[in-house]
Amino acid sequence: MTVRPVSKSDEEAFLGREIESDEESGSQLLGSSLAATAAAAAMDSVSAVNVRFFTKLYVLTQLLGVLSVVLIGVWIAQFHKGFAWQSNPAVEFNWHPLLMVLGLVFLYANGALMFRGFRTERKMKLKLLHAGFQAAALIVSSVGLKAVFDSHNLKDPPAPNMYSLHSWIGLSAVILFCCQWVMGLVTFLIPGLRSSLRAAYLPVHRFFGLAIFVTALAAALTGLTEKALWSLSSSYSSFVPEGILINVIGLTLIIFGGFVVYLAANPQFQRRTSEEEILLTDTVME
Amino acid sequence: MTVRPVSKSDEEAFLGREIESDEESGSQLLGSSLAATAAAAAMDSVSAVNVRFFTKLYVLTQLLGVLSVVLIGVWIAQFHKGFAWQSNPAVEFNWHPLLMVLGLVFLYANGALMFRGFRTERKMKLKLLHAGFQAAALIVSSVGLKAVFDSHNLKDPPAPNMYSLHSWIGLSAVILFCCQWVMGLVTFLIPGLRSSLRAAYLPVHRFFGLAIFVTALAAALTGLTEKALWSLSSSYSSFVPEGILINVIGLTLIIFGGFVVYLAANPQFQRRTSEEEILLTDTVME
Numbered sequence: 001m002t003v004r005p006v007s008k009s010d011e012e013a014f015l016g017r018e019i020e021s022d023e024e025s026g027s028q029l030l031g032s033s034l035a036a037t038a039a040a041a042a043m044d045s046v047s048a049v050n051v052r053f054f055t056k057l058y059v060l061t062q063l064l065g066v067l068s069v070v071l072i073g074v075w076i077a078q079f080h081k082g083f084a085w086q087s088n089p090a091v092e093f094n095w096h097p098l099l100m101v102l103g104l105v106f107l108y109a110n111g112a113l114m115f116r117g118f119r120t121e122r123k124m125k126l127k128l129l130h131a132g133f134q135a136a137a138l139i140v141s142s143v144g145l146k147a148v149f150d151s152h153n154l155k156d157p158p159a160p161n162m163y164s165l166h167s168w169i170g171l172s173a174v175i176l177f178c179c180q181w182v183m184g185l186v187t188f189l190i191p192g193l194r195s196s197l198r199a200a201y202l203p204v205h206r207f208f209g210l211a212i213f214v215t216a217l218a219a220a221l222t223g224l225t226e227k228a229l230w231s232l233s234s235s236y237s238s239f240v241p242e243g244i245l246i247n248v249i250g251l252t253l254i255i256f257g258g259f260v261v262y263l264a265a266n267p268q269f270q271r272r273t274s275e276e277e278i279l280l281t282d283t284v285m286e
Numbered sequence: 287m288t289v290r291p292v293s294k295s296d297e298e299a300f301l302g303r304e305i306e307s308d309e310e311s312g313s314q315l316l317g318s319s320l321a322a323t324a325a326a327a328a329m330d331s332v333s334a335v336n337v338r339f340f341t342k343l344y345v346l347t348q349l350l351g352v353l354s355v356v357l358i359g360v361w362i363a364q365f366h367k368g369f370a371w372q373s374n375p376a377v378e379f380n381w382h383p384l385l386m387v388l389g390l391v392f393l394y395a396n397g398a399l400m401f402r403g404f405r406t407e408r409k410m411k412l413k414l415l416h417a418g419f420q421a422a423a424l425i426v427s428s429v430g431l432k433a434v435f436d437s438h439n440l441k442d443p444p445a446p447n448m449y450s451l452h453s454w455i456g457l458s459a460v461i462l463f464c465c466q467w468v469m470g471l472v473t474f475l476i477p478g479l480r481s482s483l484r485a486a487y488l489p490v491h492r493f494f495g496l497a498i499f500v501t502a503l504a505a506a507l508t509g510l511t512e513k514a515l516w517s518l519s520s521s522y523s524s525f526v527p528e529g530i531l532i533n534v535i536g537l538t539l540i541i542f543g544g545f546v547v548y549l550a551a552n553p554q555f556q557r558r559t560s561e562e563e564i565l566l567t568d569t570v571m572e
Contacts (some may be wrong), residue, residue, distance in 0.1 A: 001419075163524075165507065169540065221507065221508050225511045229511075231513060239446075250451040
């Protein structure tokens with residue numbers, strides 16, 4: 001999280017070659033020792049181990065993410081009469097947990113991991129995919145917010161909004177996410193900003209990206225707790241199936257979140273720009 | 287989170303001098319360029335900026351931590367009849383939120399930041415302080431657990447334990463914390479383990495250290511939500527003072543957590559072992 005750290009992993013040190021970490025500093029060329037060419041084959045094999053390890057974790061993470069969303073669908077379908085829109089505000093509520101977890105947790109995480117999961121793609125394509133996934137995450141979770149506000153406002157008599165800790169945490173996460181998305185667009189996608197400014201903002205964008213994700217998870221967990229207490233009341237303490245399902249959803253979300261943060265924060269999984277790409281992008285693209 | 291990364295910050299690159307990041311690899315000596323001696327004074331002034339920035343954030347973090355604990359004390363004293371022990375199990379419960387936040391959040395965070403806040407101390411002293419703070423955190427939170435189990439078991443009739451998502455998250459955090467403490471003791475404090483193994487385990491210890499902390503915060507937030515819903519029921523939605531206080535405690539904990547993770551995870555705040563210390567510790571100490 002330093003400003004543009006040139007992180008020098010063991011494998012690079014061992015190979016006597018520095019590869020620039022993918023930190024928006026496209027204009028800087030690399031020190032490349034005499035051993036570089038000779039070591040290229042060896043390096044590919046060392047990287048391959050990291051990539052295989054990454055791929056296993058990445059697939060496991062995706063499975064956990066899909067599992068979270070599916071379990072929420074099962075929970076709603078099994079115990080809460082499925083889905084409706086404004087004709088039935090009480091059932092319209094049910095979109096809220098599904099869409100918030102789909103948008104603010106699952107799609108958001110996939111957007112965040114874009115630069116890790118598709119490291120061989122061109123940087124500009126990855127930026128567009130990242131921004132696109134996060135836009136989808138924002139739209140899906142906005143519909144999820146609409147569902148909960150509707151379910152309060154269209155009730156007879158209307159129920160108050162925004163009084164609970166869950167609502168404060170969740171709305172903070174969504175507002176921060178909007179700011180983060182706009183800042184990312186202005187800084188990294190709209191052309192013209194100096195690459196030193198981009199490099200200075202990148203660690204801030206990364207930190208808040210993960211902070212918003214963890215805050216969204218906190219909102220999910222407090223939301224599950226609210227729903228369990230309102231719906232189950234004292235039967236929650238009798239280990240009824242819905243209660244256990246809610247707890248399992250919560251733990252699945254936490255484990256999913258742990259993997260996502262691990263994959264996103266671990267420098268060994270960072271995309272690295274090759275010398276060739278830097279030369280190319282400096283003269284041809286971006 | 288690579289194995290023993292030699293993180294090379296801008297200031298060090300600028301000064302043409304590498305300082306080993308404090309990563310348990312005491313046996314490795316440092317490349318030190320000819321410019322090192324000449325640059326020493328300049329370096330001190332660059333580091334001083336980082337240290338001043340760190341100190342400001344660190345003080346702010348401590349204030350937020352103290353504020354969280356004080357607010358919980360105020361909440362209990364004002365709205366829940368203060369504190370008692372087994373003679374009054376319902377009031378004994380009140381120790382639970384206070385001691386869990388004091389132990390698993392505030393003391394734990396202080397233990398985690400030990401190597402950041404007191405960077406000029408000798409490494410062995412810091413290790414003992416770190417282990418000591420985390421032992422205190424574990425003891426305080428164990429008493430906090432005792433309080434909640436007593437409040438259920440000594441009730442007439444007894445209430446069930448461990449049915450809620452909050453309890454599953456919280457107990458997971460405490461069990462992981464116990465494992466983490468024992469692993470830390472065996473790996474870093476008991477002499478004899480090869481320094482390559484210590485170096486390999488350090489990023490794992492760091493990752494789980496922060497993961498346990500964030501899980502403890504999730505437990506705190508779901509716990510606050512439970513207590514708000516059980517105690518306030520439908521009056522929560524009328525923005526009663528206790529409800530707002532609970533929400534403010536929750537947000538304070540989240541902001542505190544954000545600062546702690548930022549200070550702990552940011553490589554620019556890592557303690558760095560000086561060449562002199564490495565020479566000394568290799569020959570004299572540890």
